[in-house]
Amino acid sequence: MTPSPGGAEARITLHPGDYEVSAQPVSFTTLLGSCVAVCLYDPVRGVAGMNHFLLTDRRYALQQPVLDSEAGRYGIHAMELLINALLKLGAQRRSLKAKAFGGGNVLGSSCDDPSGFPCVGTANIRFVREFLEKDGIPLVAADLGGSFGRQIAFTNLDYSVLVRKISPLKAREVVQEERIYWRDHLQGGDVNRPDYW
Template identity: 50%
Template sequence: MSALAASVAPGRYYDAALKTEAIKLLPADYAVSDEPLALVTLLGSCVAACVYDPLLGVGGMNHFMLPDTGGASRFADGSARYGAHAMELLINDLLKRGARRARLQAKAFGGGNVLRGMQDPIGSRNARFVVDYLAAERIPLLAQDLGDIHPRKIAFFPQTGRALVRRLPATRRHELVDIERAYRERLSRTPSAGSVELF
């Protein structure tokens, strides 16, 4: 039986570079699995938290755009685009599948300040949020690649907790900036949890 859950059905494909089945996560997605596959996402100012139970061999990844709802109702539209809700969805799904909170471990990636000219850049806020959240929940953060200005491609293997990070070249940065600006603009206009692929 497949142990996969996601807020929306992410794209499943064969990743030739990783030589494995993979699931692509977009903003506001999360997935949990105990299968021998990779969870893959592209990040600019967004953050992906990878949380897993190494004994049970189950783990998951989320991809959130904003740390919180900015004072709105608890999770506004219930979207996993907000860090607090994305983390709760991910951890609760792991616990439902038999993971033990005391065994959970985490790795966190992203939070690049790819949008220039912001006083308190969203990437920095996302990075601070995930570190603070994991500390408050007493989930050890074993590895991280947060902040700076680089977009990143992440591959996480939920059975083992192995994570691969590739910082993308600056030539991809302008494209990511445009996509993130468009995504942020759409979020401000509508409460729906859209999905934009970051390339």
């Protein structure tokens, strides 16, 4: 955690696979390409957190719920880590609210191809919507999809989120970081594997 300029709240920067929570004044920041970040907060108890995750695979049929897929198992794990960390700080599951961001198709590749599989950004978006609906957590704000990357900053002072589109060059750098994370932590193998991107 690093102090912000001008005596404002501290700042926590998240990378793919990270999650953080706090009951102290803080701003959670991250850069998103195909990944999704979910900001969860309990406004009654004043605790909040954010994760930054990528599904392990996009290989599930479009008509199949993502939660029932191999890809969904990783997303569920990422969400439960965040929820459990918030509960340890005193949050109540029934009071949680969510905001979600990311899932961009920043490389402009063909999505939802004729073989019946979605692109990774679409898979991430479908997962987060299905998870929150099934868990009964209201999604009160979202900026998902599109063909651009995002920089987001979520503050637990008032639970607001600042979203800024990032340049195509920066977006390509973000996607490369996501690919490396995917290779090293989720699947192994070649970052340029065609069935991922």
